[in-house]
Amino acid sequence: MQAAVYLGKENIQVLEVEPPTLEDGEVLLRVHACSVCGTDLRTYRHGDKKITPPRILGHEFCATVVESRAPDANVSVGDRVVMYIVLVHGSDRYVEMGRENLSGHRTTISYHHDGAFAPYLKVPALAVQRGNLFRVTSEISNEQMSLAEPLGCCMNAHSRLGVGLKDTVAVFGAGPIGMMHACLARLQGAQKVIVLDTNPARLAMARRFDIDAAVQVRPDGSHREEVRALTNGFGADVTIVAVSSAAAQNDALDVAARAGRVNFFAGLPKSNPMASLDVNQIHYKELVISGSYSEKKSDFQASFALLHSGRFPADRFITHTLPLPRIHEAFELMESGAALKVCILP
Ligand SMILES: [Zn+2]
Structure with missing residues (x-):
């Protein structure tokens, strides 16, 4: 073969x-x-x-x-x-x-x-x-x-983020994983779902999904203000980093609302895993940071069931x-x- x-x-x-x-x-x-x-x-x-x-x-x-x-x-x-x-x-x-x-x-x-x-x-x-x-x-x-497999990995992160009706959600990365997170946030009832990316082609694709805003990440950092403007000045209750980038990790801490939950879904390259982060963002805003790696069997079961239900826009x-x-x-x-x-x- x-x-x-x-x-x-x-x-x-x-x-x-x-x-x-x-x-x-x-x-x-x-x-x-x-x-x-x-x-x-x-x-x-x-x-x-x-x-x-x-x-x-x-x-x-x-x-x-x-x-x-x-x-x-x-x-x-x-x-x-x-x-x-x-x-x-x-x-x-x-x-x-x-x-x-x-x-x-x-x-x-x-x-x-x-x-x-x-x-x-x-x-x-x-x-x-x-x-x-x-x-x-x-x-x-x-x-x-x-x-089912990648969606289960996203479910693993969500099993600890607990997105709900009161939450605004920002996702860094409009690749397939970022868009899965965005769709899961929507399905769980998030008030507002914002997706950010540096690549305009990816943002154009993101706009085909049921999200509230697709924001261009710019070198001048103005995307951070844009997220605050979209969230009544508070920042996002839940922020997910689905791109392997220390800059995005810093952006995530910055756009997180006070008492926000932040998930570093993507790791950094194994050859260069060190990042310099503004940890006072974590301290003063009382952020809860989580990681996510692979998936539990229970996540796979949930992903499998969701795909079966037809409620997840897998076709897109x-x-x-x-x-x-x-x-x-x-x-x-x-x-x-x-x-x-x-x-x-x-
Ligand atoms: Zn995979």
Whole structure:
């Protein structure tokens, strides 16, 4: 079969590889659609120490079970499925508290196990046993259902932000993750949803969603005043940083209202993770800062259910679909801001 294989930094090649063969307890999937994640792009451009090449990337997928050596599994041959991609080996205090994303004993599809930029993917026995496969029962498309994984990551942040009817929300970054946060804020009843970005093409795409304002981030910092003007001078009750930028982190602290909640959803580059922040913003405004990494199984379940409900505008996220051999075009479309979500059809 043809697969997009990560061989190292700036080196992903579409190669002929042996299709996976099953052992007891495992399940074979035929991949229909796999969306390209920002982390796939980051791995391609900068490499990732957690990944030992060769590795097939791709972890946001929808597939059908075509073979099973797991008679007790919760899915069977013919079922269309999506997957919670975190595998927990054993247990620890984080697993016990339902926060398996923080477990020291986790491995992940496309990092430690081959992913879905290939026509077939083997689901490890542990993932089958732990019920990581979810049967899709609605008519929703494969491409849209591939959003279950990134949407679950956003749900993880929201599970601690608790956006509600009284909140104004500012999201830095109008990429797919930023727009997912904006849509989740709207669905939870936020009074006002403001999206900020440096890229006018992304802001134009953001305006197609149900948001109240798309604000251009400018070098003179006037976007900060714009957020205050849009929030009756108070600033945003909830601020989410969905872009890997220390400047945006500082902007977030600045536009946060007193007693605001701020989530640093995106990390900074691993090669340069230090930031200089105005911590007096945290002190005087009594801000609550949170981080967010991957997702809990409960977040994936919530994301899966939301996509099933049809209330999430998943159709607006998939702007491009490409065959596997054109995966490099996907990276370029993402970098230019021309695409929101690019879906690969292996
Ligand atoms: Zn992802």
